[in-house]
Amino acid sequence: xxxxxxxxxxxxxxxxxxxxxxxxxxxxxxxxxxxxxxxxxxxxxxxxxxxxxxxxxxxxxxxxxxxxxxxxxxxxxxxxxxxxxxxxxxxxxxxxxxxxxxxxxxxxxxxxxxxxxxxxxxxxxxxxxxxxxxxxxxxxxxxxxxxxxxxxxxxxxxxxxxxxxxxxxxxxxxxxxxxxxxxxxxxxxxxxxxxxxxxxxxxxxxxxxxxxxxxxxxxxxxxxxxxxxxxxxxxxxxxxxxxxxxxxxxxxxxxxxxxxxxxxxxxxxxxxxxxxxxxxxxxxxxxxxxxxxxxxxxxxxxxxxxxxxxxxxxxxxxxxxxxxxxxxxxxxxxxxxxxxxxxxxxxxxxxxxxxxxxxxxxxxxxxxxxxxxxxxxxxxxxxxxxxxxxxxxxxxxxxxxxxxxxxxxxxxxxxxxxxxxxxxx
Ligand code: ATP
Ligand code: MG
Numbered sequence: 001x002x003x004x005x006x007x008x009x010x011x012x013x014x015x016x017x018x019x020x021x022x023x024x025x026x027x028x029x030x031x032x033x034x035x036x037x038x039x040x041x042x043x044x045x046x047x048x049x050x051x052x053x054x055x056x057x058x059x060x061x062x063x064x065x066x067x068x069x070x071x072x073x074x075x076x077x078x079x080x081x082x083x084x085x086x087x088x089x090x091x092x093x094x095x096x097x098x099x100x101x102x103x104x105x106x107x108x109x110x111x112x113x114x115x116x117x118x119x120x121x122x123x124x125x126x127x128x129x130x131x132x133x134x135x136x137x138x139x140x141x142x143x144x145x146x147x148x149x150x151x152x153x154x155x156x157x158x159x160x161x162x163x164x165x166x167x168x169x170x171x172x173x174x175x176x177x178x179x180x181x182x183x184x185x186x187x188x189x190x191x192x193x194x195x196x197x198x199x200x201x202x203x204x205x206x207x208x209x210x211x212x213x214x215x216x217x218x219x220x221x222x223x224x225x226x227x228x229x230x231x232x233x234x235x236x237x238x239x240x241x242x243x244x245x246x247x248x249x250x251x252x253x254x255x256x257x258x259x260x261x262x263x264x265x266x267x268x269x270x271x272x273x274x275x276x277x278x279x280x281x282x283x284x285x286x287x288x289x290x291x292x293x294x295x296x297x298x299x300x301x302x303x304x305x306x307x308x309x310x311x312x313x314x315x316x317x318x319x320x321x322x323x324x325x326x327x328x329x330x331x332x333x334x335x336x337x338x339x340x341x342x343x344x345x346x347x348x349x350x351x352x353x354x355x356x357x358x359x360x361x362x363x364x365x366x367x368x369x370x371x372x373x374x375x376x377x378x379x380x381x382x383x384x385x386x387x388x389x390x391x392x393x394x395x396x397x398x399x400x401x402x403x404x405x406x407x408x409x410x411x412x413x414x415x416x417x418x419x420x421x422x423x424x425x
Contacts, residue, residue, distance in 0.1 A: 011118065011126025022320075022327045023129075026313055027111055029157055030131045037150050039109040039133050044088040046113070050078040056087040056265055056299055060204040067116040081115035085132045086265070086292065086308055087299070093136050094301025105137035114312075123283040123315050132289075132310035139293060139305035141238055144269045145245030147307050151273055151287050152251055158316070159325040162276040163286075165252060168259035169239035170207070170267050170290070171231045179230035180206055186224055194218065211260045226257040235268065242269055265298070266290040269307065275315075277322035286319055287311035334360040335421060336378035340371060340390040347389060351417070358418050379404065385421065 008014060015023055034041070050070050057063050069081040082088055089108055093099070098106045111131045118124050133150060135143050148165065155163055170176060183206040187194070191202050195214045202209065209215070210224060231239065246253050253271075261270050270290035289309025296304040320327065335355055339348040348364050355362040363381060365374045371388075378386045388400040399417055402409040403424065412420045 009126070011120035011124075013125065013127075021331065022317060023313060025327050026158065026316060027131075030109070030111060030154055033150060033154050033157065034109045034133065037107070037146065039107040039135075039150070042089055042092060042108040042110055043112070044082075044085075044092050044110065047079045047081050048088055048091065050080040052087050052091055052299065053080055053083060056090065056295055057084065058205070058265065060201070060208070063116065067118055069115045069117060083114055083116045085110045085112075085114065085130055085310055086134060086295070089132075089134045089308075090136070090292075090295050090301070090306065091299050093134075093304075094296055094299055099137060099296075099302055099304050105135050105143060107133070107135045109133040121283075122281050123318055125314055129313040130310045131313065132308055134306055134308035136296065136306040137304050139291075141241035141269075142245055144242045144291060144307050145249065145251075147289065147309055148246065148269075148271055149249055149251055151289070151309050151311060154311075155273065155286070155316070155319075158320065158327070160275070160316075160319055160323055162323055164254065164274045164276050165246075165271065166256045166259050166274065167242070167246075167253050167269065167271040168227065168256055169231060169235060169242075170227055170260065170270050171235040172267060173294075175227070175231045175235045176207070176267065179225060179227045182225040182230065183207065183209065187220060190220060193220075207260050210258050221258075224258070227260075228255075228257045238268055261288055261290055265292040265295045267293055271309070273311070275319040275322060277319060280319060280322040283315070286315050331361065332382040332384060333363050333378070334384050335362045336374075336381060336383035336386045337362065337364040338371060338374040338378065338386055338388045339364060340388070343391060344389040344394055347394060351387075351389075354418065355421070358422070360421060385424065387417065 031041070050068070053068060054064055059065075063083045068083055071079060073079055089110060093106060109132065112129065113127050114130050115127050118126060120126060133147060135147055148167070152163070152165065171179065184202060187202055187206065187209060191199050194209070195212065198209045198212050198215055201212075210221065215221065243253070243255075259270055259272060261272075268291040271288070272285050273287040274284040275286055276284070287309055288311075289307070291305070291307040293305040294303075296302065296306060337348045337352060339345045352362050352364055363383070365377060369377065375386065383404055386402050386404060388402065393399055397414050398411045399414055400409060401412050401417070401420060
């Protein structure tokens, strides 16, 4: 049976040549920066046991309740395509006993696809690529500032200027408990006016009512008790220290006490980076992160503190677009060989091989085109040089090398081609 009309799944995209170079550029930049900050790459599986996300991301979150791609494998195990990166990194940290490593804290980064069953729209995909980092094993406020600064540095290096860093503290568990009680008292009398999700959240995790997208304009949202009023001394001084480091590093930020992140595992520092570029659209969050002391223990490891962030490349690209920042995309060909006649054609194959081994990008015609059409092809590839070999030239042991930028043309002995091109650069 012939299948017709098969289309790409909803909420996914093909990244084609011409655009993929932007992705590669961003990936390269991210990896470079991680190198400078001494974060090492970790690659975990695309799928994990479903339970990992239920336990870490949290049973009551949108991700676990509505967005996971969960399936049973042939052995009857419940598996889930990873909706985010932190859970798996922390699982791997515990499983590989990285807390025993000599170098501490353990600083890791990942770069890869995540999967969420969401309603597709601009900036919201079902498969999207996240770059994220995790620093596990230190609860010094300076590492919080470092993590935030790494994200800011990536955006800065890529040329984004219209950014807004928003931070908050969710406090430690005793601060959160006091705040939770206050939230329940605040919302309970009027909870009937809120959406079904919020009604459930009141019991399970009232903090997340503040993160509700449907009820964000309700009067009670504005008057809700602020976590900052419930921080105990330790949490407060921790937060002050993080802010001081950011200020010292000249990283601008605003404190937003209503910032709560969608995942259950955060405490102390929480932050988001938004784009303030005009025309960016409704979804402006580029990056989200925070501290997750307690998570390592939740997935079966020792009590080790951690902090990290995740950002998606899709939204980063939209922000670059909105600010009109161009990333380099097409790589020009160094040398295009125009071979005329069978003998010259044959000669071009080992020559191509040699040029490529010498570090040049080199190309030739594979379509049996005439000379003029081959020139066109070379121009289309933005070739620096074309190298013309015909029967005559071969007999004389020469090639004609033409610089397509200057139009300059020279006869070069075949054995000098490589050194000539190297000189020309
Ligand atoms: P949102 O509130 O936009 O749904 P989130 O809280 O679910 O975001 P996180 O889980 O914190 O997002 O993920 C970190 C970052 O990953 C986000 O700031 C955003 O840049 C990006 N991201 C999240 N979901 C998607 C998606 N479906 N498509 C593209 N990027 C996404
Ligand atoms: Mg989401």
